[in-house]
Amino acid sequence: MAILADQNTRVIVQGITGREATSFTKDMLGYGTKVVAGVTPGKLGQNVHGVPVYDTVQQALREHPAEASVISVPPPLVKEAALEALDNGIRLIVVVTERVPRRDTIEFLEVAQEKDVRVIGPNTLGLISPHKVKLGMAGGPVEDVKKAYMPGPVGIASRSGGMTTEIANLLTINGIGQSTCVAVGGDPIVGANFLDLIPLFEKDPETRAVVLFCEPGGVVEERLAEFVTAEKISTPIVAFIAGRFVDDIPGVRFGHAATIVEGDTGTTKRKIAMFREAGIRVAESFSDIVSALREYIGVQE
Amino acid sequence: MRLLEFESKAILKKYQISTPRGRVFTSPQELSIDSPVVLKAQIPIGGRGKKGGVLEASTTEDARTKMEQLFSRNLGGYRPKKILVEERVDVAQEFFMGIVYDALAKAPVVIFSRDGGVDIEELVLRKPEKVSRGRFSVRSGLHQYRAREIVSDTGISGKQLLGISAILSRLANIFLDFDATLAEINPLVLTGDGQFMALDCHLEIDDDALVRHKDLMEIEKDMDRVESERSMTEFERKAAEIDALDHRGVAGRVIEFNGSLGLIIGGGGASLTAFDAVKAHGGKPANYCEIGGNPSVLKVKELTKLIVSRPNVKKIAVIMNVVSNTRVDLMARGVVKGILEAGKVPAETVAIFRVPGAWEEEGFKILSKYGVPYCDRSVSIDEAARMAVENSSI
Numbered sequence: 241m242a243i244l245a246d247q248n249t250r251v252i253v254q255g256i257t258g259r260e261a262t263s264f265t266k267d268m269l270g271y272g273t274k275v276v277a278g279v280t281p282g283k284l285g286q287n288v289h290g291v292p293v294y295d296t297v298q299q300a301l302r303e304h305p306a307e308a309s310v311i312s313v314p315p316p317l318v319k320e321a322a323l324e325a326l327d328n329g330i331r332l333i334v335v336v337t338e339r340v341p342r343r344d345t346i347e348f349l350e351v352a353q354e355k356d357v358r359v360i361g362p363n364t365l366g367l368i369s370p371h372k373v374k375l376g377m378a379g380g381p382v383e384d385v386k387k388a389y390m391p392g393p394v395g396i397a398s399r400s401g402g403m404t405t406e407i408a409n410l411l412t413i414n415g416i417g418q419s420t421c422v423a424v425g426g427d428p429i430v431g432a433n434f435l436d437l438i439p440l441f442e443k444d445p446e447t448r449a450v451v452l453f454c455e456p457g458g459v460v461e462e463r464l465a466e467f468v469t470a471e472k473i474s475t476p477i478v479a480f481i482a483g484r485f486v487d488d489i490p491g492v493r494f495g496h497a498a499t500i501v502e503g504d505t506g507t508t509k510r511k512i513a514m515f516r517e518a519g520i521r522v523a524e525s526f527s528d529i530v531s532a533l534r535e536y537i538g539v540q541e
Numbered sequence: 542m543r544l545l546e547f548e549s550k551a552i553l554k555k556y557q558i559s560t561p562r563g564r565v566f567t568s569p570q571e572l573s574i575d576s577p578v579v580l581k582a583q584i585p586i587g588g589r590g591k592k593g594g595v596l597e598a599s600t601t602e603d604a605r606t607k608m609e610q611l612f613s614r615n616l617g618g619y620r621p622k623k624i625l626v627e628e629r630v631d632v633a634q635e636f637f638m639g640i641v642y643d644a645l646a647k648a649p650v651v652i653f654s655r656d657g658g659v660d661i662e663e664l665v666l667r668k669p670e671k672v673s674r675g676r677f678s679v680r681s682g683l684h685q686y687r688a689r690e691i692v693s694d695t696g697i698s699g700k701q702l703l704g705i706s707a708i709l710s711r712l713a714n715i716f717l718d719f720d721a722t723l724a725e726i727n728p729l730v731l732t733g734d735g736q737f738m739a740l741d742c743h744l745e746i747d748d749d750a751l752v753r754h755k756d757l758m759e760i761e762k763d764m765d766r767v768e769s770e771r772s773m774t775e776f777e778r779k780a781a782e783i784d785a786l787d788h789r790g791v792a793g794r795v796i797e798f799n800g801s802l803g804l805i806i807g808g809g810g811a812s813l814t815a816f817d818a819v820k821a822h823g824g825k826p827a828n829y830c831e832i833g834g835n836p837s838v839l840k841v842k843e844l845t846k847l848i849v850s851r852p853n854v855k856k857i858a859v860i861m862n863v864v865s866n867t868r869v870d871l872m873a874r875g876v877v878k879g880i881l882e883a884g885k886v887p888a889e890t891v892a893i894f895r896v897p898g899a900w901e902e903e904g905f906k907i908l909s910k911y912g913v914p915y916c917d918r919s920v921s922i923d924e925a926a927r928m929a930v931e932n933s934s935i
C-alpha cells in the first residue's frame with residue numbers, strides 16, 4: 241500500500257509539451273508511472289515520449305481514463321487547468337508550477353474540497369511511492385530516484401522538495417525504506433499540508449512511522465501538534481525542524497515563501513515545544529532522524 | 542508588497558470607505574493648516590505610533606517643525622519620504638477589522654473586534670467575547686448577510702451594525718479585487734458626529750499576483766516611496782547582481798553574517814539545514830545563501846569568488862541536498878574556477894564539498910584533480926557540516 245497514488249494510478253500531464261513537463265514525463269514513464277495522456281490546448285495529435293497529446297482534458301479522458309493529473313503550466317493558467325481537471329472528475333492533482341497567485345490557489349482548492357479531491361502543491365516537486373509511482377519532478381531522472389529511494393515502512397512529508405529526496409537518501413543508506421514521500425510544496429497555502437497527510441499515513445497499513453521536514457513560518461506544525469493529541473494519532477512521528485537560526489531574524493524570508501517568522505508566530509522554538517508536548521519526536525540533528533526512527537521501527541533486515 | 546497607508550486609503554476611497562481629509566507631503570514648505578492635524582510617516586511597518594512616527598500639531602509652524610522631525614527620523618529601519626497630514630478626528634468609538642487567508646481552512650477569514658486601535662492578538666487572549674471571525678468563499682465573496690452575522694456576533698446591533706457590516710463587505714471586495722494577502726482597517730472609528738471612518742489601513746498585496754495589477758507594480762518601482770536603512774550590505778548587493786547575470790537557476794538570497802566560514806549551500810530547505818548544522822557544530826558562518834535550479838557555472842563561479850574574497854573568510858563549505866536538477870559537475874567547476882580567479886588554492890580553501898546527485902562522477906573527477914576534499918551521499922548534511930567546521934579550524 242501507499243498513500244495518494246500507486247502503480248495502478250493512471251496519470252495525465254497538463255502542459256505536457258512544456259520544457260519541464262516533457263522532461264519529467266520521461267522520468268515518470270521510466271519509473272513505471274502510467275502516464276496515459278497529455279494535454280496542451282492546440283497541440284492535439286502530437287506526442288511526448290510516446291504519450292499522446294490532446295487539446296482538452298475531456299478529450300484526453302474520453303480515450304484514456306485517468307485518476308490523477310500533474311499540472312505544469314505557466315502561473316496565470318494554473319487555476320483554469322486545475323478547474324478543468326476537477327470538472328472532468330480527476331481525483332488527485334499535483335500542481336508543480338510555482339508563483340501561482342494565492343487567490344487562484346484558494347479558488348481551485350475550494351472546488352477541490354467540495355469534490356473531495358486531493359491537491360498536492362502548488363510549488364511542489366511531487367511525490368514518490370518507491371518502486372510504484374512517481375508524480376512530478378521528485379527525485380529527478382530514474383537512475384537518481386533508484387539510488388535515493390527504496391520501498392519500506394516510513395512515510396515522508398516535507399515542506400522542501402530537495403529535502404524530500406535528501407531524507408529518503410538518508411533512510412535508504414541506513415537500510416530503511418519508504419512507503420510514500422510527499423513534497424507538500426513551498427507556498428504558504430497548499431492543497432495537502434501535514435494535517436491533511438498524517439491521517440492518510442495513519443490509515444495506511446504499510447506506513448509504520450512518518451518523518452516530517454519542517455521549516456519556520458506558518459502554524460501548520462502547531463496545529464498538527466494539537467491534532468495528534470486530540471485525534472490520538474498512533475503512528476510515530478519524527479520531525480526535523482530546519483532553520484532554527486531564523487528565529488533570531490524575524491521578518492526576513494529564507495528559502496520558501498512560507499518561512500517568514502512574524503512575532504512569536506512560526507518560530508521553530510514554539511514548533512519544537514508544541515511537538516514535544518504532543519509526543520512527536522523532534523530530531524536534534526539531521527542524522528538523528530535515523531536513530532529516532534529505529535526506536536520505533538527497529539532494525540530492518 | 543506592503544502598500545503605504547496613503548496608497549491603501551486611496552483604494553478605500555474608491556470603494557466608498559471614508560477616511561479623514563488629508564494630503565501627502567514630500568517637504569514642509571507648502572504645508573499650512575487652519576485646524577489641528579495628525580502627521581503620519583509613510584513607512585511600510587506597523588507600530589508607527591510607538592516608534593514616534595505619528596505626531597500631532599495645531600499650528601502651521603508647529604506642523605512644519607514636526608514634519609522636519611519625521612523626515613529626519615529613523616523609524617524601525619525606515620526613513621519616510623512622504624508624510625500624510627490628516628485632519629484630527631473626534632473619535633467616539635474604535636473597531637478593528639481584518640481579512641487574511643487561513644492556511645489550514647484554505648479560505649479567507651474575517652476577524653472583527655468591537656475594540657479597535659489595539660493589538661488584536663492580545664485582545665483575542667484577553668477579551669475573546671469582543672472578537673468574532675468568519676470564513677468566506679473567494680468565488681462568491683463576503684455576502685452582506687455574512688458580514689452582518691460576523692459583526693452582530695460581537696453584540697453590535699442597530700444602525701452601527703448596518704454601517705460597519707457594509708464597510709466590512711467592501712473591505713472583502715478590496716481583498717479579492719486587489720489580490721491582497723492581508724487587508725486591515727485598524728482602527729475603524731465612529732466619529733463624534735456619527736460617521737464611520739478608516740483611521741488607518743494596511744494592505745499587503747500578493748507578490749505573485751502583481752503582474753495583474755500594473756498600477757501597483759509601478760508604485761513598487763518608485764524609488765522615492767520610502768528609504769530603507771535595512772538596505773543590503775555592499776556584499777549582499779554584489780551577490781544580487783551575480784544572481785541577475787542570467788536567468789538559469791538561483792545562486793543568490795545571500796545574507797551577510799560576520800563569521801569566517803563562507804557557505805555555498807542549497808536549495809531552500811537544505812540551506813536552512815546546513816546553516817543550522819554549521820552553527821550546531823560550533824562553526825561561524827560568514828553568510829547564508831541558496832543555490833538551486835541548476836545555476837550556470839558563471840553564477841556559481843562569481844558567487845564563490847565574491848565569498849572567498851571577503852577578508853574575514855578563511856574557508857568555504859559547499860553543501861547541498863542530493864540534487865536531481867542542479868548538476869554536481871557544474872557546481873564543482875564553478876566553485877573551483879571562482880577560487881582560482883580569486884587567487885586562492887582550491888585544496889586549501891574548500892573545507893568540504895558535499896553535493897551528491899546528478900552528474901556526480903564527473904563532478905568528483907574535477908574535485909579530485911584539484912585536491913578538493915569532498916564526500917558523497919553516504920555522508921549526511923549534518924556530518925558534512927561537522928567536517929567543514931573541523932577542517933576550517935585547522
